[in-house]
Amino acid sequence: MKYSRRGLLLFFPVLWLTVSAALNAQHLPGTHWKQRETEHFVVIYPDTLSDDAAALAVVLDEVYKTITSELPPKHPKKKWPLVLTDMGVISNGYVTLMPRRSVWYNTPGEDFTSVSDWWMMLARHEGLHLGHFDFADQGLGRFLHIIAGELGWGAALVFGLPSWLLEGDAIYSETYYSGEGRGRDPLFRQEMALIAGENPKYHRIANPSYREHHPSVYHLGYELALWIRQKYGDEAMQEVYRRAARTGLPIIGIDVGMMKATGKHPREIFDEMIQNLNKKTQALKESVDWTEAELISEANTVYTTIDPLYIDSENSAGETVFVRRTSLAKAPRMVQILPDGSSKNSIRLPRYGRVSMTRLEDTGRGKPGYRVLWNSIRRNPSFNASSVSDLTVVDLNEKGGIIRRFHPVKSSRYLYPAISPNGEKMAAAEMVRGANSRLVILNAKDGAVLNTLELNVSESAAYPFWSADGERVVFSVRSDAGRRIAEWRIASPELQWLTPLSMETVKTPVYAPDGRTVVYSGNRGGFEALWALDIDSLETTLAARRWFSASSPYVSPSGEWLYLVEYSSAKGERLARVRFPNSKGNALEPEEVSPQKTANSMDEQGRSIPDAALRDPENREAVVAQGNEDFPESDYKPEAVNIHTWGFLRFNIDAVSGVAGGALNASSLDLYNDSIMANLLRLGVQSRNILNTFSWDFGASYDTVEVSPGAYMRMNFTGIRPNFYLESNYMRRRINTDSSFNYLDAMAGLRFPANLSRGGIWYHTLVFDVSGGVKWLDNIQPEPKPAARYAVSWNLLRPGSRRAVNPDWGIRLVGAYTHIPPANGDMITGKLSLYMPGGLRNTSLKLSGGLERNTWEFSPLLGKARGYSWENPEFILLASADYEFPLLYPDVPFGAVFFLQRIRMGLHSDFSWLGDALLDKGPLIPRWSTGATLTLDFTAFNNFPGLSFGMMLNYLWHENKFVFGVIFMDLPLF
Numbered sequence: 001m002k003y004s005r006r007g008l009l010l011f012f013p014v015l016w017l018t019v020s021a022a023l024n025a026q027h028l029p030g031t032h033w034k035q036r037e038t039e040h041f042v043v044i045y046p047d048t049l050s051d052d053a054a055a056l057a058v059v060l061d062e063v064y065k066t067i068t069s070e071l072p073p074k075h076p077k078k079k080w081p082l083v084l085t086d087m088g089v090i091s092n093g094y095v096t097l098m099p100r101r102s103v104w105y106n107t108p109g110e111d112f113t114s115v116s117d118w119w120m121m122l123a124r125h126e127g128l129h130l131g132h133f134d135f136a137d138q139g140l141g142r143f144l145h146i147i148a149g150e151l152g153w154g155a156a157l158v159f160g161l162p163s164w165l166l167e168g169d170a171i172y173s174e175t176y177y178s179g180e181g182r183g184r185d186p187l188f189r190q191e192m193a194l195i196a197g198e199n200p201k202y203h204r205i206a207n208p209s210y211r212e213h214h215p216s217v218y219h220l221g222y223e224l225a226l227w228i229r230q231k232y233g234d235e236a237m238q239e240v241y242r243r244a245a246r247t248g249l250p251i252i253g254i255d256v257g258m259m260k261a262t263g264k265h266p267r268e269i270f271d272e273m274i275q276n277l278n279k280k281t282q283a284l285k286e287s288v289d290w291t292e293a294e295l296i297s298e299a300n301t302v303y304t305t306i307d308p309l310y311i312d313s314e315n316s317a318g319e320t321v322f323v324r325r326t327s328l329a330k331a332p333r334m335v336q337i338l339p340d341g342s343s344k345n346s347i348r349l350p351r352y353g354r355v356s357m358t359r360l361e362d363t364g365r366g367k368p369g370y371r372v373l374w375n376s377i378r379r380n381p382s383f384n385a386s387s388v389s390d391l392t393v394v395d396l397n398e399k400g401g402i403i404r405r406f407h408p409v410k411s412s413r414y415l416y417p418a419i420s421p422n423g424e425k426m427a428a429a430e431m432v433r434g435a436n437s438r439l440v441i442l443n444a445k446d447g448a449v450l451n452t453l454e455l456n457v458s459e460s461a462a463y464p465f466w467s468a469d470g471e472r473v474v475f476s477v478r479s480d481a482g483r484r485i486a487e488w489r490i491a492s493p494e495l496q497w498l499t500p501l502s503m504e505t506v507k508t509p510v511y512a513p514d515g516r517t518v519v520y521s522g523n524r525g526g527f528e529a530l531w532a533l534d535i536d537s538l539e540t541t542l543a544a545r546r547w548f549s550a551s552s553p554y555v556s557p558s559g560e561w562l563y564l565v566e567y568s569s570a571k572g573e574r575l576a577r578v579r580f581p582n583s584k585g586n587a588l589e590p591e592e593v594s595p596q597k598t599a600n601s602m603d604e605q606g607r608s609i610p611d612a613a614l615r616d617p618e619n620r621e622a623v624v625a626q627g628n629e630d631f632p633e634s635d636y637k638p639e640a641v642n643i644h645t646w647g648f649l650r651f652n653i654d655a656v657s658g659v660a661g662g663a664l665n666a667s668s669l670d671l672y673n674d675s676i677m678a679n680l681l682r683l684g685v686q687s688r689n690i691l692n693t694f695s696w697d698f699g700a701s702y703d704t705v706e707v708s709p710g711a712y713m714r715m716n717f718t719g720i721r722p723n724f725y726l727e728s729n730y731m732r733r734r735i736n737t738d739s740s741f742n743y744l745d746a747m748a749g750l751r752f753p754a755n756l757s758r759g760g761i762w763y764h765t766l767v768f769d770v771s772g773g774v775k776w777l778d779n780i781q782p783e784p785k786p787a788a789r790y791a792v793s794w795n796l797l798r799p800g801s802r803r804a805v806n807p808d809w810g811i812r813l814v815g816a817y818t819h820i821p822p823a824n825g826d827m828i829t830g831k832l833s834l835y836m837p838g839g840l841r842n843t844s845l846k847l848s849g850g851l852e853r854n855t856w857e858f859s860p861l862l863g864k865a866r867g868y869s870w871e872n873p874e875f876i877l878l879a880s881a882d883y884e885f886p887l888l889y890p891d892v893p894f895g896a897v898f899f900l901q902r903i904r905m906g907l908h909s910d911f912s913w914l915g916d917a918l919l920d921k922g923p924l925i926p927r928w929s930t931g932a933t934l935t936l937d938f939t940a941f942n943n944f945p946g947l948s949f950g951m952m953l954n955y956l957w958h959e960n961k962f963v964f965g966v967i968f969m970d971l972p973l974f
Contacts, residue, residue: 028087028383029721033691035636036627037079040064044636044690045084048434049106051457053084054627055620056119063123067173068131070238074138080130081690086433088387089413090377093122095129097150099644101690102126103385107431108478110416110462116180116503117480124181125174132166133157135241140248148647149686160244160253162943164206168221169237172229175222180503183222186528187505187567190548191215192223195570196278202270203893207939210803210902211889213303213328213572227273228262236261250941251896281548288527291544293566293576296321296337300571302328306552308565308575310357310370313557315339321563322357322370323575324349329841331801331808334372336400337575346400348798350376350760354463356418363395363403370396371423373444375415376760381753381767382718384692389414391426392759393444407758409447418464418473419444427464427473437461439475441490453488453495457620461486465510474498474509474518480620485509485520487535498533499540509533512555512580519543519553519562530564532581544578555580638689638719645686682712693719701731708733710743723751725771733857743857747773747789767793775820777857785824791816797835805884805904806844810835818858825856831878843885850878865910866972867929867954867963873914877924882908898947899939906933928957933967 032047036054039061045053060082081101091109095102104126108118115121133153137145141156148155157166175181182188192215195205205214214220228237243257258266297306307324318339326332334346334355349355355374363369372394380386391409394402414428426442437460441451455461455477464475474487482501489496498518499506505528509520518533528549532541544550544564552565562580565573684699698713710731717724728746749771756764769791774784797810812833819826831850838845852862853875860872884906892900908931913924935950952965952972966973 028380028386029719031087033636033638034633036631036633038631040079041082042079043082043084043631046086046433049084049086050633051624052106052119052435054625054631054633055623056084056123057627057631058623059120060123063120063177064127064130067124067128067177068134070234071128071131071135071241073131073134075134075142077134077137083690085385087383087385088379089389089415089431090379090387091118093126095126095133097133097154097644098686099642099688099690100133100150102130105385106435108460110476110478110507115182116478116482118478120178120480121174121181124177125170128170128173129166132161136160136245136248139246141245144248149643149645151645151647156245156248158943159250159941160248161241162206162217162254162941164217164221164224165240165254166221167217168223168225171218171222172225182218183226184523185505186523186526186549187551188219189223190528190567191219191570193277193281194548194567196274196281198570199278200274201893202267203896203899203942204891205270206942207893207899208901208945209889209891210328210886210937211891213570223277224270224273227276228269231272232262250943255896285547288545288547290547291550291578293544293546293564293578295574295576296341296563297323297325297575298341298343300327300569300574302571304572304574306565306573306575307355308552308554308563309334309355309372310359311554311556311563312359312370314359314368319556319558319561321575322346324355326351327572328802331799331804334400344400347372347394347396347402348761350374353377353760354416354418358419358421358423360395360423363397365397365403367397369398369403371419371444372396373417373419373426374760375417375428376758378411378755378757381755381765382721382723388412390758390760391417391428391442391447393419405759408444409442410758412447414440414442416461416463418466420466420470421468422470425450425470427466427475429461429464429475431460439464439473439488441473451490453493463508465508467511467515468513469515472511472515474511476507476509476520483507485518485533487518498535498538508552510553510555513557513559517555519555521551521553530562541581543581546576550576638691638693640689640694641687642689643685643687646684648681648683684712691719693717701729703731703733708740723753725749725751733859741857742778743776744784745773745775745787747771747787749789761798763795763797763799765793765795767791785820787818787820789816789818801842803842803886803889804844805842805886806846807835808837808844816861818856820856825858827852827854827856827858827861829861831862838883838885840885843883846880846882846884848878848880848882852876852878865912865927865929866908866931866952867910867956867965868912868927871914873916875915875924877913879911880908882906896942897940899942900936901939902937904935904937906935907931908933926958929954929963930957931955935967935970 034045034047034050036043036057038057041060043053043057083101083103084106085103086106088105089107090105091107093104104122108115136157137153141153141160144152144156171182175183195215205220208214239261240257243260244253247253247256254266258264258269262269304325304327309322309324312320320339321337323335323337324332325335332349332351334349336344336346338344353375355372357370357372360369360371373391375389375391377387378390388411390407391412391414392405392407394405397403413431415431417426417428419426424444426444428440428442430438430440432438435457437455439453439461440449442448443450459477459479461475461477464473466473471491472487472489474485477484477486482503483506484501485498485506486495487498504522504524506520506522509518511518516535518535519530520533521528521530524531527545528551529545530543530550530553532543543562546564546566547568549567550564554563556563559580561577563575563577566576567573681702682699684697686697688695694717696715699711701710701712708731710729712729714727715725726748731743732740733743734740749769752768754766756766771789773787775787776784792815794813797807800808815830817826817828829852831848833846833848836845837843850862852860854860855874862876862878864870865878884904886902886904888903890900890903910929912927914927915924931952931954933950933952935948937948939945940947948969950967952967954963956963
């Protein structure tokens with residue numbers, strides 16, 4: 001069927017009408033977005049957060065002015081768009097550009113145990129980042145902003161200031177301007193306190209490592225920011241910011257700033273801080289009587305974390321302890337620590353989320369066993385701020401073999417699940433949209449709700465734990481006013497408060513076997529210790545205080561032992577046990593410490609909070625009313641044009657895959673990584689609205705493989721289901737030196753992404769892409785031809801340890817079919833990749849195979865045998881085998897320029913056969929190469945991790961020659 005030019009004239013108005021209709025789509029579909037404007041902010045939020053936005057608006061400007069007073073912007077900006085969202089169950093908050101905005105998630109993080117008022121913690125932490133961005137728009141940053149938009153602006157910020165300074169000073173802000181914050185949490189500060197005794201060096205500890213655990217930029221940065229401000233004053237920190245922002249160059253910016261502010265280089269400041277921290281840490285260790293304990297788990301050879309799951313006393317030889325153990329070298333697993341001290345590996349567990357366990361007298365097969373429960377978070381593949389929680393139940397026999405695995409609850413908002421002693425019920429905290437939360441009791445078989453306990457507005461529950469009789473649940477409660485421990489007798493609709501409301505970081509409460517004592521961890525007195533609480537008298541006694549911390553309590557079924565996790569060295573956590581104070585009548589006297597004293601004993605931090613910045617949790621209704629009066633609510637409509645970036649742009653692979661977030665998703669369409677799109681350099685303009693529901697970009701392009709110039713335009717509508725996009729591409733294609741022609745297409749498509757992951761162990765994604773439009777080649781057809789394209793990507797991958805070079809198991813399947821009807825040509829491409837362990841720990845074997853048949857002048861997608869030049873055949877079969885393994889973890893700094901983390905080697909062999917599309921013009925032409933790669937993984941300028949550079953040597957068997965190549969970020973440069 002031929003399409004006339006008149007038909008094309010009708011085709012494009014139809015596309016424009018589709019664009020106009022889609023411009024009104026919201027993120028998520030059906031969400032009613034509102035806004036309130038303050039002096040410095042446009043607060044954007046769903047109507048379910050109306051009261052929260054009103055209360056926050058009352059204090060937001062005052063907090064912002066206070067914490068950014070040291071960072072006056074040289075070029076004042078428009079109001080900051082601040083998006084509040086309650087569409088997920090992840091705790092997060094960030095400031096970003098492209099476009100300029102800040103996004104705050106309303107789920108309070110129980111890992112941030114030093115936080116009560118979640119919104120205010122974000123205001124103090126992310127608010128300083130807002131000042132960082134605006135302050136960076138000067139000097140070189142201003143120049144880059146002018147020539148590249150927000151891309152250049154953001155580059156200047158991260159070039160001039162290392163991440164540790166940005167994040168560390170933000171934690172100082174959340175701590176200093178409040179009575180809480182992570183700077184007052186011993187669990188947060190323990191990593192730096194203990195690593196200080198090992199005399200670390202700045203250029204090593206400032207970079208991530210595969211060999212040993214290095215504290216994050218948050219931990220390192222806080223100690224450095226605190227030291228600079230305490231030793232040299234706030235003026236010195238302001239001078240560091242000013243000099244670094246003006247210079248805007250890696251290394252030079254921070255060096256110049258530090259020299260002008262303190263007269264010393266960053267490494268000298270680091271050495272001072274480490275010496276001071278080590279001195280305080282050792283003095284602290286010698287000044288306190290620590291509880292004697294018996295270490296249960298073996299000594300760690302690499303950094304390891306441990307979570308106690310269950311204690312089984314049925315073994316006649318003693319108690320068997322089940323834990324989740326994770327290390328740099330090993331992926332998370334359930335491990336049985338036997339009575340003789342030996343350990344036995346069991347099933348794979350998720351890296352994150354709570355895991356709960358109990359013993360079953362009958363697993364359904366007439367024999368005893370165990371039931372394990374955990375939750376895992378699953379992100380929406382289209383909307384990054386939307387996420388749900390799935391509950392997984394696994395039944396095991398006594399030897400640890402899996403009997404059954406099922407998901408009683410999917411796509412929920414349940415967190416911190418706990419299995420009942422008989423395995424029939426589950427307790428979980430439900431994070432309801434808005435400011436509400438409740439505790440629920442569920443049927444373990446089908447997830448049906450059996451009981452519900454409603455909590456007050458702004459309160460949220462965490463880490464419930466069952467009594468031995470299955471009639472009560474104890475849990476921690478966080479609110480804007482503080483934290484405390486509560487007990488719920490399930491037959492009653494009311495709860496009992498067991499501890500007073502305070503800023504103490506009470507957490508992870510558990511029952512003793514007698515049911516009358518609760519043990520929990522908290523930072524009373526400035527140390528993370530375990531406390532025993534008598535339910536009848538509400539008297540609290542010290543149960544265990546270990547160097548440097550004691551957390552995650554679990555009382556043995558006999559009531560004789562209290563098991564705990566201690567962090568006593570830079571190698572991480574170990575399991576220990578102490579005699580339970582009440583087991584032989586040796587209860588300790590109540591601790592004479594005010595529960596309000598929460599500052600870590602190594603440093604007392606001050607408070608400097610403007611009165612207007614303090615929210616009164618007891619007067620929430622009045623604050624909301626004031627916000628409604630002073631900052632009236634109105635409907636928010638996303639803008640269609642928000643140009644933020646121009647200049648050289650990299651192709652956005654997420655726009656192809658339709659899957660947002662993470663390294664996994666960035667490579668989920670492995671086929672496209674070898675395609676023409678991955679080889680494009682682009683010079684253009686980008687626009688994206690604040691809610692990320694609509695974006696467009698256009699400009700000039702250049703294909704580095706075909707040496708072909710061109711132009712492009714693309715629009716994405718991600719606020720609707722399925723995702724919709726429009727794209728058009730022009731290219732002056734050069735297949736070889738004797739052949740060139742004009743190529744033009746205009747396509748509209750639908751994308752159907754799905755995240756099928758369940759259980760948090762395997763990543764499982766599926767993406768369908770269907771598009772249609774026209775394509776035109778001036779040397780083949782005088783008129784545009786209709787075209788249809790279908791693509792699918794399926795990934796089932798299980799990540800290994802942090803040291804693993806690839807998923808330890810997995811399948812990746814990608815297919816694409818493009819058709820020019822009727823019978824004018826088509827192209828079909830398919831590629832299958834299999835991942836499996838390479839025999840030794842953290843090694844990988846990858847087997848890949850694919851084919852491509854191209855009967856039109858489509859750009860090839862499949863790739864080629866490594867070492868050969870691009871040949872663009874009509875038909876190709878390709879098979880590859882890759883074996884990759886780590887050689888060394890040198891951890892060698894080369895000054896501040898780069899830090900060598902790992903050296904890895906790969907061996908590969910590619911087999912390909914080329915021919916014509918109909919396979920009737922002679923035999924297939926073989927191509928066979930075998931080679932090796934040597935890759936260096938490194939961090940640049942103490943600030944840019946995840947980089948790699950390597951060399952590749954291939955032997956071409958049929959040509960009998962060697963070919964040398966260079967690779968960057970695992971992609972060949974030449």
